[in-house]
Amino acid sequence: MLNRYNFDPNKVDEKFKVTLDKVLDEKVDEFEARKLIPFSSASDGMDIATDVIIYREWAGKFKAIVSDELINDIPFVNTGEEKKYARTFVITSGYKFTVQDIQLIASGKKDPEREIRTAVNSVADRENDLLLYGDDVLGGRIGLFTVEGKRLYASTLNLATATGIEIVNELVRVSKEFTTGIKGKYEPLIFAVHQDIYYKFLEVYNSDANSDLDSLTVIERKNLFGSIQMVKNLISPTTGEAGAIVLDAKQENYEFKEIIAPRTFEYEIKREIEGGVELKDSEVMAYRPESIMEVTFAGYPA
Structure with a gap:
């Protein structure tokens, strides 16, 4: 898409x-x-x-x-x-x-x-x-x-100061909310994000572990979303700031x-x-x- x-x-x-x-x-x-x-x-x-x-x-x-x-x-x-x-x-x-x-x-x-x-x-x-x-x-x-009727997940996580571990834990909650937060069968296929959010995901996951492993790699390994895509200048109409959106994979x-x-x-x-x-x-x-x-x-x- x-x-x-x-x-x-x-x-x-x-x-x-x-x-x-x-x-x-x-x-x-x-x-x-x-x-x-x-x-x-x-x-x-x-x-x-x-x-x-x-x-x-x-x-x-x-x-x-x-x-x-x-x-x-x-x-x-x-x-x-x-x-x-x-x-x-x-x-x-x-x-x-x-x-x-x-x-x-x-x-x-x-x-x-x-x-x-x-x-x-x-x-x-x-x-x-x-x-x-x-x-x-x-x-x-x-x-x-x-579109009227779409769902909204308002995270309290401050991405500007969040650690890699906090980001991954929050995206586990996002994926769970999308899958089970409403009656019906849903499966997150694509998580599209603004470039600023995407680059935040690329920061080191755990600085204490002396590793260059980034949060995005950890998220992908957990298979929380089918794929994570960077979309240039994806602005949320709700906040007017960097946006993100989850889309379903169920063909029905x-x-x-x-x-x-x-x-x-x-x-x-x-x-x-x-x-x-x-x-x-x-x-x-x-x-x-x-x-x-x-x-x-x-x-x-x-």
Whole structure:
């Protein structure tokens, strides 16, 4: 789900991929959809749109924006007799090579992949924002952090001063609360955290033991969460500070569908090359709110 800052930030974790053909036969009215699915203007069998709305013009390069909104015919939830449909959002970014850049590229003195990666990463950032926080402008879309009914675990631990042992003990409580703190079957799959929290986890677990073992390694060995992911600038809407969120692994509690991968393209204007990136590695996502738990801490690293 969350675009990770690794070798390929556009790929979705395999653990999140499930099919959409199963029937959600209980509490469908409690599902809130996170809708971000791709479209295709090419003849590759993915032309699912029935209507196209130009949402924003592509006003500038290098900054990812939502350029189009498409209303399509993929239903994602039925509530009584009301049928709702997912929407498509095309997220676009771009890069530019001047004549001088092209000469440097030809001579091997400039790496064109850097600009392309920057553009792709900016699209990944924009997608994360939509998934986590939604967008009031985009038809009132709801994000994982802003959905009504999600759980909240307010930790009294001050991360700024906590020892490694205190951090691990607190995360044992967080995992236990997520798994058993509400009626139902829940299994923590991903613990996504702000970079400051993540780096705090990397500090030495026990300074008295004369070891360089960090808290993150201890947490992973205890298998408290499926994985711990760092998400750049993950801010809690509850506290306005560094945020953290736990997401469920039980397939009856969410639906997810990855469609197709991003596409890059280039065109020439007055001997200068401009390129664009459209992120199509997106999804239809629906979560039971109680299968999402925000975690706040009394303090966090400065």
